[in-house]
Amino acid sequence: MKTSHLKNILSLVFLICLFACQTQVNSSEQYICPMKCEDHKTYDHPGTCPVCKMDLVKVSSLEAPILDEDGISEESIFNLQSEWKTQDNETIHLTDLRGKVLVVVMIYTSCEAACPRLVADMRNIYSKVDNPAVDYVLVSIDPEKDTPEKLKAYAKEEHLEGDQWILLQGKLDDVREFSNVLSMKYKKISPIDFSHTNIISVFDKNGVLQHQQEGLGVSNDKLVQEVKALIEE
Amino acid sequence: MGLLAFSMTGNSQTRTIMRPIKGGTLIPLYGLDSGKVWVDDFLLDEFAVTNEQYLDFVKKYPEWKRANAKSIFADGNYLSEWQSDLQLGSHMNPKAPITNVSWFAAKAYCACQDKRLPSVDEWELAARASETKANAENDSSFNTRIIESYETPNTYSKTVGSTYKNFWGIYDMHGLVWEWTSDFNSVLISGESRQDGEADRNLFCAGAAISASNLRDYAAFMRYAFRGSIKANYNIKNLGFRCAKSK
Structure with a gap:
């Protein structure tokens, strides 16, 4: 029980670090699998996802709402x-x-x-x-x-x-x-x-x-x- | 490896044969003033659409790739078991019915084959046929089998055609997957429609199932309740479809 708590806290700390690090290296783009095969794992260079083989995309491109060429949201x-x-x-x-x-x-x-x-x-x-x-x-x-x-x-x-x-x-x-x-x-x-x-x-x-x-x-x-x-x- | 899988699942689509279904009167589980509906003659796919057929469709119509399908048309579970946009999951049987597809996707698939989804009434008419009878709704062993099939888990991974062929030459109407119908959202579950209040109670109080005179109603109740509980952009693991066409 206790160890699992500890694990949670540790992974939380790890996640915070991860995000903190990301903001620090803001100038250089981070890349991520568009299908999130490895959850939130990011790379600092373009490539393909080792799981689904899809091209990695820029993290920043996933944060904005996805709009098509006419600027229409997916939910519209x-x-x-x-x-x-x-x-x-x-x-x-x-x-x-x-x-x-x-x-x-x-x-x-x-x-x-x-x-x-x-x-x-x-x-x-x-x-x-x-x-x-x-x-x-x-x-x-x-x-x-x-x-x-x-x-x-x-x-x-x-x-x-x-x-x-x-x-x-x-x-x-x-x-x-x-x-x-x-x-x-x-x-x-x-x-x-x-x-x-x-x-x-x-x-x-x-x-x-x-x-x-x-x-x-x-x-x-x-x-x-x-x-x-x-x-x- | 990837290439091999690609060529194995690609190009192998055979066009599904359609079988004519003779129209007739049908008494839906509930919902009509007169109690009976007339269903015209129509054509129905002999098999549910398979994983490999759907993969071919996605290759031809990239807007239906998992990465491209818009959330208004398909929620996050769309093709969720696939390895990638153009690759089935490694554990998936290419000849099993496609599932985890939304109503919008199913509708688009059929439209691209110059077909359409069957209506609830058409589907029910075709599904009441056993191997030997066009209308087996009063055949208790047929109804028992239907209910047993609903209780069997994981039938969605079986090859199409692996259950039974009915009177019309249609396979697997019961026993593999639930199937989308064009007007599935004609089953009202929210009770605020004043005209329909009575029907809603009949459908959703458990009493309706208990007082149902036979097993036919019990099995139909499960189907109608399922239809009433889903939304068009849902993608469910045991919900697939087949296409129909007017004569």
Whole structure:
């Protein structure tokens, strides 16, 4: 027991030394296996990992969040390639929404039970946040019925008007994929009805999921606070 | 050595044959007002996608290499047993089903073969066939075998085709790995959807399993509960997939 404690402390001391040393030799780059085959073992020269044979990479390159050539983070919904139609029948990709904080919900327009309350919640968030740096996105889970025209009429009926409201129709497959990004579940239970989880999701300006509010009739104070904080970022 | 392993696992892919499945009505475990769904005729891969087939895919589509797969599409366990980006783990059977793949990866694989993942209903329809019957859901020895196979550990390392061939000519629907379906996330587990409250209770209270009238429901319960508990970017050691196609 005692020795294992000692071991822990020793290895901790060793690790601290290691990191301390690293900062000291900051001027010359350290290299590490990208798969971390040898945990945190670093080398002071380029080479290949003795375990997986992959080229060693600079330690500094692993510390920054990994962005692709367009500066999109790995966790961003802007990685999705899907194409969508807006209520104004414009074709868009999710990346077109980049730069705005996004508040997103999935609904269907013929829904009578939960969706009107979700949409009311969206309107409520909209007026509480009251800032043009946010877009409010409603994605239909019934794209076969919810055409752009129908979404347009729905937006009018539900008072979702202005540039900040975006209603989207996608392909069945793409809608399913999008729901999986939100961890949202839905099933068509009859020709006119779906059962679905009620989730409002908040994405930052780079399309990374930051907050989710689950359920109906829950307080949206926390979500509003989160949106306001993300606007400032 | 590395080169040898490379040539042994490369170029050996045989294209998986698809078998026609005759459509019909299906009573899913839960979730539909009418109680029955109609499933159209469709085609299904006779085998689950294997490790070596997936390796070939990764070679062709480098965005699906372990180092390149984006975390929104696959969490840290993606291909976690592989030795490197283009090398299976030394202990891995090239002809065993690929596992530790996410739903996004499975979907992309099938799309690249001009196929798609089967839906839950399609999968269940194909899986209810025994060796001799298209619909063996009331065959108690078949159901007992399914449940026993669920209790057998480490079946993911077996070669595809090593269990049984069913009525449609499809192998290993039970007994090797769990399989991704296109709409696995249609099983609702969180109870806040008002319309679905009842179904959720039915599915997740243990009572549903106890009161289930037969073993079929018990086995199906395990599958539906599993589907309801996973997320699309998960990569699990005993979860693989096979592809389907509409007729």
